[in-house]
Amino acid sequence: xxxxxxxxxxxxxxxxxxxxxxxxxxxxxxxxxxxxxxxxxxxxxxxxxxxxxxxxxxxxxxxxxxxxxxxxxxxxxxxxxxxxxxxxxxxxxxxxxxxxxxxxxxxxxxxxxxxxxxxxxxxxxxxxxxxxxxxxxxxxxxxxxxxxxxxxxxxxxxxxxxxxxxxxxxxxxxxxxxxxxxxxxxxxxxxxxxxxxxxxxxxxxxxxxxxxxxxxxxxxxxxxxxxxxxxxxxxxxxxxxxxxxxxxxxxxxxxxxxxxxxxxxxxxxxxxxxxxxxxxxxxxxxxxxxxxxxxxxxxxxxxxxxxxxxxxxxxxxxxxxxxxxxxxxxxxxxxxxxxxxxxxxxxxxxxxxxxxxxxxxxxxxxxxxxxxxxxxxxxxxxxxxxxxxxxx
Amino acid sequence: xxxxxxxxxxxxxxxxxxxxxxxxxxxxxxxxxxxxxxxxxxxxxxxxxxxxxxxxxxxxxxxxxxxxxxxxxxxxxxxxxxxxxxxxxxxxxxxxxxxxxxxxxxxxxxxxxxxxxxxxxxxxxxxxxxxxxxxxxxxxxxxxxxxxxxxxxxxxxxxxxxxxxxxxxxxxxxxxxxxxxxxxxxxxxxxxxxxxxxxxxxxxxxxxxxxxxxxxxxxxxxxxxxxxxxxxxxxxxxxxxxxxxxxxxxxxxxxxxxxxxxxxxxxxxxxxxxxxxxxxxxxxxxxxxxxxxxxxxxxxxxxxxxxxxxxxxxxxxxxxxxxxxxxxxxxxxxxxxxxxxxxxxxxxxxxxxxxxxxxxxxxxxxxxx
Numbered sequence: 001x002x003x004x005x006x007x008x009x010x011x012x013x014x015x016x017x018x019x020x021x022x023x024x025x026x027x028x029x030x031x032x033x034x035x036x037x038x039x040x041x042x043x044x045x046x047x048x049x050x051x052x053x054x055x056x057x058x059x060x061x062x063x064x065x066x067x068x069x070x071x072x073x074x075x076x077x078x079x080x081x082x083x084x085x086x087x088x089x090x091x092x093x094x095x096x097x098x099x100x101x102x103x104x105x106x107x108x109x110x111x112x113x114x115x116x117x118x119x120x121x122x123x124x125x126x127x128x129x130x131x132x133x134x135x136x137x138x139x140x141x142x143x144x145x146x147x148x149x150x151x152x153x154x155x156x157x158x159x160x161x162x163x164x165x166x167x168x169x170x171x172x173x174x175x176x177x178x179x180x181x182x183x184x185x186x187x188x189x190x191x192x193x194x195x196x197x198x199x200x201x202x203x204x205x206x207x208x209x210x211x212x213x214x215x216x217x218x219x220x221x222x223x224x225x226x227x228x229x230x231x232x233x234x235x236x237x238x239x240x241x242x243x244x245x246x247x248x249x250x251x252x253x254x255x256x257x258x259x260x261x262x263x264x265x266x267x268x269x270x271x272x273x274x275x276x277x278x279x280x281x282x283x284x285x286x287x288x289x290x291x292x293x294x295x296x297x298x299x300x301x302x303x304x305x306x307x308x309x310x311x312x313x314x315x316x317x318x319x320x321x322x323x324x325x326x327x328x329x330x331x332x333x334x335x336x337x338x339x340x341x342x343x344x345x346x347x348x349x350x351x352x353x354x355x356x357x358x359x360x361x362x363x364x365x366x367x368x369x370x371x372x373x374x375x376x377x378x379x380x381x382x383x384x385x386x387x388x389x390x391x392x
Numbered sequence: 393x394x395x396x397x398x399x400x401x402x403x404x405x406x407x408x409x410x411x412x413x414x415x416x417x418x419x420x421x422x423x424x425x426x427x428x429x430x431x432x433x434x435x436x437x438x439x440x441x442x443x444x445x446x447x448x449x450x451x452x453x454x455x456x457x458x459x460x461x462x463x464x465x466x467x468x469x470x471x472x473x474x475x476x477x478x479x480x481x482x483x484x485x486x487x488x489x490x491x492x493x494x495x496x497x498x499x500x501x502x503x504x505x506x507x508x509x510x511x512x513x514x515x516x517x518x519x520x521x522x523x524x525x526x527x528x529x530x531x532x533x534x535x536x537x538x539x540x541x542x543x544x545x546x547x548x549x550x551x552x553x554x555x556x557x558x559x560x561x562x563x564x565x566x567x568x569x570x571x572x573x574x575x576x577x578x579x580x581x582x583x584x585x586x587x588x589x590x591x592x593x594x595x596x597x598x599x600x601x602x603x604x605x606x607x608x609x610x611x612x613x614x615x616x617x618x619x620x621x622x623x624x625x626x627x628x629x630x631x632x633x634x635x636x637x638x639x640x641x642x643x644x645x646x647x648x649x650x651x652x653x654x655x656x657x658x659x660x661x662x663x664x665x666x667x668x669x670x671x672x673x674x675x676x677x678x679x680x681x682x683x684x685x686x687x688x689x690x691x692x693x694x695x696x697x698x699x700x701x702x703x704x705x706x707x708x709x710x711x712x713x714x715x716x717x718x719x720x721x722x723x724x725x726x727x728x729x730x731x732x733x734x735x736x737x738x739x740x741x742x743x744x745x746x747x748x749x750x751x752x753x754x755x756x757x758x759x760x761x
Contacts, residue, residue: 037620039612040513040520045506049456104503111445113503343529346676348710350497350509351529366434376500376510 026090029056052155053089059158061086061131063150069134073221080137081224082148083121088158090128095161097124097197098190098268098294103133104157105143113157115374116143119189119270119294120161123197134224136186165268165294167194176209177266180259182250182279184216184271190294191215191268192225195232195239204237211239212259216275220245250275252282263287270294308386312338313357319392328364329379329390340379340392347381354379359388417678417731426674428727429708432720436712444713445502451489451695452507458482462639466625466632479639481696484646486515488698489714495520496528498713518580519609522602526583532710536655536662536683543655544662546571546578547587550754552662557757564755568652575644580606646696649744650687654703657685657746659736680707681728685736686721687743694718704735 028034034043034056047054053062069081095101097120104115122132137148150156167179181191195213203209213232217223223243233241242258244250255262262282267290269279276295283291311321312333320336330352333340343351347365353376360371361382369385370377379390417425462479465471491514493499499507506512513520526542534540538554545551549568550561571578583602588594617640622632661682668679687693687701694701702717705724709717728735738746 033620036612036615037624039616040515040609045452046456046460048506049453106445106502106504109442111442111502115503343525344533346533346673348532349524349528350500350711351525353497353500353510365430366437368437375503376508 026056029054053087055089055091057091059089059091059160061088061092061156061158063152063154063156064130065152066148066150068148069224070221073219078218078222079139080148081134081222082137083132083134084147084150085130085132086156086158087130088128092125092128092131092158093160094126094129095120095124095131096166097193098166099161099163099193100165100190101131101133101161102159103143103147105146107142107146114143114372115157116141118147119163119186119193121189121192121196123193123200134186134189134192163294165190165270165292167197168266178210178212178259178261180212180214180262180265180267182214182255182267182269182271182275184250184275185218187269187271187275187294188215188224190270194268199232199237199239209238212265213239213241214244214250214255214258215242216244216248216250216271218246250278252278255282263290265290267291268293308359308384308388310384310387311358311389312336312340312392313389314392324384324386324388326383328381328383329361329377329388332384333379333390333392338392342380345380347378350378352378352380355391356382357389357391360385361388416733417674419672419674421731422672422674422678424674425727425731425733426672426677429677429724430673432723433709433712436709436716436720440501440713444499444715445504447715448490448494448499448502448507448713451485455482455485455490458485463621466621466628466635469628469631472631472635476635476638476642479635480642480646483515483639483643484696485698487643487647488650488700489695490514490698491516491520492698492700493714495524497711500711513609515613516576516579517606517610517613518576518582519605522583522605523579528710532707534668535680535707536660537665537668537679538662539665542582542585546582547585548578549751551656551750553754553758554662554664555754561755564751568751572645572648573641575648576640580610649747650697650700652747653687653740653743654685654700654706655683656750657736657738657743658750659734659746660685661734677708678733680704681724681733681735683707685738685743688737688739693740704737 029043029047038046043056044058047056048058048060052060064085064087066085067083069083070078073080100117100119102115102117104113106113118133118135120131121134122130125131133147135144135147137145139145147156181195183191191213195211198211203211213229215223215229220226223229223245226243229241229243232239259265263286267279267283269276269291270293273295276293279291280288280293308324309321310324310329310332312319320333320338322332322336325332325335327335330340330342330345340354341351343349345352347363356375356377358373360369361377361384362369364381364383377390458478459482462475462477462482465475465478468475491512494507494512495509495514497509500509502508509524514523516523531541531543536544538544538552545555548571549564550557584599584606585594589596589599617636618633621636622629625632661679663679663683668675671679681704684703684707686704687697689697689701699714699717700706702714702721705717705721706714708724709720712720725735
């Protein structure tokens with residue numbers, strides 16, 4: 001996910017936050033003495049055996065409820081969308097509206113933990129507070145399909161909230177800026193979180209700050225949060241909602257009509273690549289600084305051949321990139337003059353394990369291919385198929 | 393030990409046997425043998441799933457249970473032997489069935505950070521990071537290649553007749569005894585290559601980076617076992633201190649013996665660097681097979697050895713979950729029979745005796761032919 005939003009201050013903790021007893025318990029759990037006693041495994045490795053909702057460092061959450069968002073849609077055409085309410089452990093540090101979280105699930109049947117990112121749809125949270133994820137069950141998305149049918153009580157693994165696709169201002173620092181949200185499909189969730197936060201925290205438009213919410217859905221049946229958006233639109237709050245369905249795609253012309261001064265308006269755009277390209281073009285030539293974007297990464301198609309580009313990255317920067325030669329990733333990295341760590345060069349010692357962030361790799365020993373995003377691979381026995389990105 | 397006794401031991405050990413196995417197969421046979429091993433490996437990889445995950449989680453739970461019980465029982469002075477036993481079992485399970493195997497990457501496929509080879513560190517003074525280099529890479533890649541596998545004698549002992557004899561090795565049995573008692577410290581010092589420092593082939597500066605890692609880990613382990621936990625038992629400090637030291641000692645002795653039985657009984661072959669130049673995958677398997685030895689025993693015994701009682705299968709498939717070794721052992725044995733390859737195995741007593749004999753025999757200069 002990419003974003004251009006400037007970082008803003010973390011949410012302030014209201015006085016109603018955790019009770020003193022709980023925070024004393026947390027201080028003990030996080031104390032150096034306890035960490036030394038649990039060394040080298042860490043306190044969480046012991047706590048999890050007693051109660052998965054006890055944690056000193058890690059974040060986990062219990063599924064509280066799962067509500068279907070589009071029960072009327074045609075299951076042949078549209079995927080199920082559900083809102084999952086999660087009760088995080090006390091280690092949850094809260095989130096700013098617009099941020100996402102990594103959700104890890106131990107999938108039944110395979111015992112493999114899959115980790116995927118989901119934007120938090122509910123309003124900004126304080127430490128330990130419940131959050132909601134609104135998830136579309138993608139046909140080949142094991143995690144999303146499992147989440148929308150999750151049973152209350154199930155435990156999932158979470159990361160802390162991440163991402164900078166957030167509101168730079170808060171109700172505590174009011175401005176009279178006009179805010180514009182342009183979203184498509186599942187990209188509605190971060191914008192929804194921001195608007196929900198504004199409204200919950202007392203935003204009523206009286207400050208002269210208008211909010212325009214422009215959203216594209218495939219059909220009226222696919223429109224999630226329809227009731228809530230209708231009531232937001234109907235209320236006297238200076239929030240304007242424009243919903244577009246079906247063949248109605250984003251156009252600069254329409255944007256100009258709805259928000260004549262859009263190029264001078266702080267804009268948050270999130271959705272599929274096609275929408276984002278059109279939005280990007282509409283803001284090109286000087287207005288980019290007004291545009292904060294977040295792109296949902298679509299899985300790359302498997303090329304099944306060596307054609308494509310291989311990129312080696314470190315903490316977000318590309319170290320080297322070249323056409324895929326079909327050799328193992330270790331050999332390709334070395335050919336580019338990089339010196340990744342390696343050991344046996346035959347797949348047994350795991351010295352060369354690194355994270356593949358994008359693309360498909362084939363294990364040269366077993367022939368097995370894998371296209372999972374963000375998975376650990378041994379680069380000495382993995383050859384990329386098509387485009388591939390590896391974190392060294 | 394009397395001179396006559398040493399003569400007896402020397403006679404009883406068949407030094408020729410160890411060398412008899414090398415280069416028995418043709419290149420084609422080695423390829424076919426390798427393909428059969430690859431097939432076993434692939435079949436198990438395809439079958440990994442919930443049972444393996446449930447197993448390792450159960451072992452972790454069991455180990456943590458023994459650990460907590462052990463630590464708690466130190467508050468009851470009459471239960472001291474029970475506390476030591478419980479803590480010893482915990483430390484043995486943690487180092488062998490969990491630590492050794494997790495750090496081999498056997499459970500990386502689960503995607504659980506708590507059972508991931510890159511994140512795990514064990515309850516041992518040797519930092520996991522360093523051990524993965526010397527063990528997973530050096531030892532498992534160059535298994536039993538003289539001059540490359542530093543686990544042959546650990547730079548201290550003479551464990552193969554092709555290692556040149558020196559009067560220093562008269563102390564072989566003593567060094568082995570000390571290594572057994574201080575095994576975790578020996579493992580931690582392993583990478584410092586003290587013998588090469590003495591020889592002058594390694595510089596003290598080369599060890600600087602390692603020193604820091606070892607000291608950090610040693611400090612943490614010592615604070616926990618020799619300061620904090622004893623202090624928490626108040627007036628029972630000395631008893632708890634002694635109990636923790638005893639548990640570490642028991643784990644050291646056990647681990648040393650299991651590991652020595654896995655590589656040094658009679659019948660285990662060593663290889664020269666020339667033999668392994670441009671080695672085929674088949675020859676790599678072949679070398680792993682002949683360079684290891686199993687120990688027979690019951691299920692509980694295998695659990696307590698971290699399934700390293702299936703050292704042969706472990707060396708053939710170091711990254712397959714160890715609980716699968718008993719399952720593939722039958723098949724490996726049958727394949728060995730077909731190819732006429734030695735499959736080293738025996739009960740613990742026999743293997744221990746064989747190792748002890750070798751340690752003593754190698755202390756003495758080679759008998760003149």
